[in-house]
Amino acid sequence: MTTLAKPRLRFSLDTVSNYAVIIAFAVVVVIFSLTADGFLTGSNLMNLISNKVVLLAIIALGMTIVIGAGGIDLSVGVSIDLSSMIFIMMIAAGYAGFFAIMGGLAAAFCVGLANAILINKLKINPFLATLGVLFIGQSIQRLSTQGGVPIYLTRAEYAAPFDAIARTNLAGVPAPIIVMILCIIAVYLALHRSVFGRYVAALGAQAEVARYSGIRVAFNLSVVFIACAVLSGITGILLSSTVRSYVPFAGDAFLLDAIGATFIGTAISAERRPSVIGTLLGVLLLAVMRNGLLLIGWNFFWQQVGIGVLVFLVLGLSFGLKKRSE
Amino acid sequence: MTAAIEMRGITKTFGPVKALTDATLVVQPGTIHGLIGANGAGKSTIIKILAGIYARTSGTVTVMGKEMGVITPATIEAEGVHFIHQDRLLVPTATVAEAIFLRNEPRFGPFISYRQMNRQASELLRQYFDMELDPRTLISDLSTAQQKIVQITRALANKAKVLVLDEPTAALVKKEVDNLFVVLRRLKAEGRAIVFISHYMAEIEEICDVVTVLRNGSDVGVVTPADVGIAKIVEMMTNRDASEMYPRREPVIGKPALSVRNLTVAGAFQDVSFDLYEGEILGITGLLGSGDKDLLKALFGQVTPDSGEIMLNGKTVHFRTPVQAVRNGVAKIPEDRRAHGVATGLSVGENISLASLDQMSSRGFVQRDAEARNVDALIAELGIKTPGRHTLVKNLSGGNQQKVVVAKWLSCNSQVYLLDEPTVAVDVGAKVEIYNLMNRLALEGKALIFLSSDLEEITEMCDRTLVIYRGEIIAEYQRGEIDANRLLAVASGAALNQKETA
Ligand SMILES: Nc1ncnc2c1ncn2[C@@H]1O[C@H](COP(=O)(O)OP(=O)(O)OP(=O)(O)O)[C@@H](O)[C@H]1O
Numbered sequence: 001m002t003t004l005a006k007p008r009l010r011f012s013l014d015t016v017s018n019y020a021v022i023i024a025f026a027v028v029v030v031i032f033s034l035t036a037d038g039f040l041t042g043s044n045l046m047n048l049i050s051n052k053v054v055l056l057a058i059i060a061l062g063m064t065i066v067i068g069a070g071g072i073d074l075s076v077g078v079s080i081d082l083s084s085m086i087f088i089m090m091i092a093a094g095y096a097g098f099f100a101i102m103g104g105l106a107a108a109f110c111v112g113l114a115n116a117i118l119i120n121k122l123k124i125n126p127f128l129a130t131l132g133v134l135f136i137g138q139s140i141q142r143l144s145t146q147g148g149v150p151i152y153l154t155r156a157e158y159a160a161p162f163d164a165i166a167r168t169n170l171a172g173v174p175a176p177i178i179v180m181i182l183c184i185i186a187v188y189l190a191l192h193r194s195v196f197g198r199y200v201a202a203l204g205a206q207a208e209v210a211r212y213s214g215i216r217v218a219f220n221l222s223v224v225f226i227a228c229a230v231l232s233g234i235t236g237i238l239l240s241s242t243v244r245s246y247v248p249f250a251g252d253a254f255l256l257d258a259i260g261a262t263f264i265g266t267a268i269s270a271e272r273r274p275s276v277i278g279t280l281l282g283v284l285l286l287a288v289m290r291n292g293l294l295l296i297g298w299n300f301f302w303q304q305v306g307i308g309v310l311v312f313l314v315l316g317l318s319f320g321l322k323k324r325s326e
Numbered sequence: 327m328t329a330a331i332e333m334r335g336i337t338k339t340f341g342p343v344k345a346l347t348d349a350t351l352v353v354q355p356g357t358i359h360g361l362i363g364a365n366g367a368g369k370s371t372i373i374k375i376l377a378g379i380y381a382r383t384s385g386t387v388t389v390m391g392k393e394m395g396v397i398t399p400a401t402i403e404a405e406g407v408h409f410i411h412q413d414r415l416l417v418p419t420a421t422v423a424e425a426i427f428l429r430n431e432p433r434f435g436p437f438i439s440y441r442q443m444n445r446q447a448s449e450l451l452r453q454y455f456d457m458e459l460d461p462r463t464l465i466s467d468l469s470t471a472q473q474k475i476v477q478i479t480r481a482l483a484n485k486a487k488v489l490v491l492d493e494p495t496a497a498l499v500k501k502e503v504d505n506l507f508v509v510l511r512r513l514k515a516e517g518r519a520i521v522f523i524s525h526y527m528a529e530i531e532e533i534c535d536v537v538t539v540l541r542n543g544s545d546v547g548v549v550t551p552a553d554v555g556i557a558k559i560v561e562m563m564t565n566r567d568a569s570e571m572y573p574r575r576e577p578v579i580g581k582p583a584l585s586v587r588n589l590t591v592a593g594a595f596q597d598v599s600f601d602l603y604e605g606e607i608l609g610i611t612g613l614l615g616s617g618d619k620d621l622l623k624a625l626f627g628q629v630t631p632d633s634g635e636i637m638l639n640g641k642t643v644h645f646r647t648p649v650q651a652v653r654n655g656v657a658k659i660p661e662d663r664r665a666h667g668v669a670t671g672l673s674v675g676e677n678i679s680l681a682s683l684d685q686m687s688s689r690g691f692v693q694r695d696a697e698a699r700n701v702d703a704l705i706a707e708l709g710i711k712t713p714g715r716h717t718l719v720k721n722l723s724g725g726n727q728q729k730v731v732v733a734k735w736l737s738c739n740s741q742v743y744l745l746d747e748p749t750v751a752v753d754v755g756a757k758v759e760i761y762n763l764m765n766r767l768a769l770e771g772k773a774l775i776f777l778s779s780d781l782e783e784i785t786e787m788c789d790r791t792l793v794i795y796r797g798e799i800i801a802e803y804q805r806g807e808i809d810a811n812r813l814l815a816v817a818s819g820a821a822l823n824q825k826e827t828a
């Protein structure tokens with residue numbers, strides 16, 4: 001006969017602390033299903049995913065890599081906007097959709113490269129380096145749009161490339177969702193299965209130890225920041241291809257949610273590290289909260305309050321219990 | 327007489343890990359009380375419970391007759407109990423004087439009097455350790471040994487009634503250890519109680535009046551070293567025979583692996599030349615600040631030499647960064663484990679494979695089975711005490727963290743190994759494991775440079791020993807030509823003139 005130790009209180013505390021995000025997500029979904037009319041409808045969920053989740057998820061994946069490596073990227077908005085701006089300008093100039101997309105991604109790549117150079121060559125810390133790039137990027141947008149005038153391409157003469165993108169789908173799944181899934185798979189493999197992912201974790205935990213272990217710190221950090229910028233660039237193109245316009249500074253709105261989702265996501269790993277799964281849960285939680293609160297009639301400011309309280313609850317539950325059980 | 331410290335029935339669990347089980351520690355005033363046990367026995371844990379860093383799961387703590395409820399670092403310091411922890415570092419951006427007088431700064435009205443503070447700090451360092459150190463030096467610029475001395479000085483400045491030292495002599499050279507012992511004896515004569523943790527049995531024998539032996543989280547005996555002898559104590563703590571301390575090896579020396587010619591780093595060492603052969607263990611020894619550490623740094627690309635040449639297998643190399651050194655087959659076990667050796671936020675497995683992922687991956691993806699096999703083999707081989715390879719390194723005891731560093735470099739198949747104090751904080755049993763591994767590497771044709779402040783280790787393990795004094799190599803000995811005591815004399819420069827005339 002085997003004697004199994006009774007699960008003790010500590011065990012269950014640990015469990016609660018590790019699954020706080022999942023529990024919170026489940027609770028939030030249940031509450032909104034009961035209280036918010038139209039929350040559990042197909043059209044609302046589809047709208048939620050393709051408009052809120054996709055864009056935030058891709059940016060947050062980039063942020064997960066950067067924060068995982070011990071950095072921060074305040075310039076994701078610039079990558080989004082510049083990529084979107086170049087993309088729209090090139091379409092307006094008559095380029096084919098493919099080249100416009102490449103142009104947009106190239107712009108985002110340059111933002112990442114600028115960050116990498118500032119951080120590696122000039123040894124500026126990531127917070128300040130990306131903050132500087134954020135300021136410069138905003139100015140570039142102002143200068144190239146007469147102080148921030150949006151570019152709308154809603155007239156019929158521009159419709160062809162957008163229609164082509166909008167028609168693209170795989171077995172009925174629209175292109176943006178496919179793109180998101182591909183990004184998730186790619187980042188998951190990179191962070192959790194590849195050698196690069198280990199180096200990222202080492203940089204995040206203790207960069208000096210990484211250096212002494214023969215890891216090329218500068219090279220890997222460059223990849224990290226460029227990857228984040230390019231992922232943001234992809235978002236910029238998805239964003240502007242659905243609204244068929246470029247609105248200056250539209251990308252800045254994603255910054256805090258991306259950082260928030262990443263940190264909320266750290267609560268699901270026992271080591272409290274950023275992870276792809278955790279970040280996605282964080283994204284879903286934030287998106288569902290926003291959507292649900294909107295449906296039950298809270299305005300934007302009260303939504304912010306609600307989300308703030310939720311973040312405290314989740315992280316407090318998770319980290320507080322973790323501390324307690326030590 | 328009331329005991330200075332009385333800890334009874336102490337139990338501490340970390341999740342599923344039971345670090346202490348019903349442990350007892352009773353320390354009388356006016357004694358130096360040794361606390362010994364293998365890596366992971368629970369020494370640091372019981373100390374941290376006393377210090378209020380960990381909350382005990384159960385048990386009672388009495389300090390000078392006063393029963394302590396919940397302990398915090400502030401309440402215990404108020405009772406006059408001071409600690410030099412194994413892994414609590416000083417604030418790296420503070421100056422020496424600021425660190426010594428932290429929370430006890432000499433004041434002028436509401437302001438800190440820096441002039442007075444600096445002067446007093448210099449005085450204390452000179453008075454106790456005979457050390458000339460600019461009190462405005464930043465902590466981050468000090469060596470490990472100097473940081474320890476600053477920590478001890480802080481406790482002295484606070485007039486501690488009870489002083490607890492968790493492995494204070496790790497990485498200290500003999501002269502500093504002697505100074506420390508003079509200080510400890512003085513404190514003892516003044517009626518203070520001292521708890522002293524060390525893996526060096528000779529030190530225990532020399533300084534301790536009584537010893538509590540911990541094994542697997544419980545106290546297995548309180549003995550007087552003078553009565554029972556060290557061999558018996560080692561047996562109590564490890565359950566093994568201590569006679570085979572230094573394993574023998576028949577050296578097979580090959581061709582030169584590393585050649586150094588006229589190497590100079592201004593301000594550290596000058597005109598250093600030597601060869602290191604395949605299959606050789608070469609000891610380098612010198613006093614604190616003699617340039618031995620800087621030499622290793624230059625060989626590992628941490629500092630760029632001002633002149634001279636380094637050749638690897640006959641080819642000149644210029645390492646500008648440790649990365650280049652590692653990629654050319656040079657590995658280094660750094661002295662400062664916490665800053666450079668292990669990433670405490672990563673797991674045991676991630677740390678061990680960090681430097682050798684290239685060998686355990688294909689097309690950029692980690693082969694997790696191969697990695698797990700390799701890691702588990704090394705954990706078993708070195709006897710790393712951990713619940714598994716997924717445990718975070720920060721949850722391991724100090725000595726076991728050191729073994730993780732060693733395991734990391736063993737797994738990466740380098741050609742030249744630079745070992746800077748590899749056995750620091752490692753228990754007697756594990757030291758033998760590390761010696762065995764060094765021997766095995768040498769027999770595989772690797773070339774090893776071995777730095778240690780434990781001179782017996784040097785004379786027993788090395789085929790050849792270079793003595794560096796004030797940045798110059800002043801002597802070279804083959805195995806068996808010199809014993810630890812004479813080596814110390816030579817390294818201190820005392821025997822310099824004799825040697826030259828001989
Ligand atoms: N924070 C922690 N979380 C989980 N386990 C821990 C933690 N701290 C210590 N342990 C475990 O408790 C045991 C005792 O550790 P402790 O640090 O007291 O050993 P030690 O006797 O000081 O060893 P060493 O000589 O290596 O310093 C070890 O098995 C260690 O892995």
Ligand SMILES: [Mg+2]
Nearest residue numbers: 370412723724
């Ligand atoms: Mg310890």
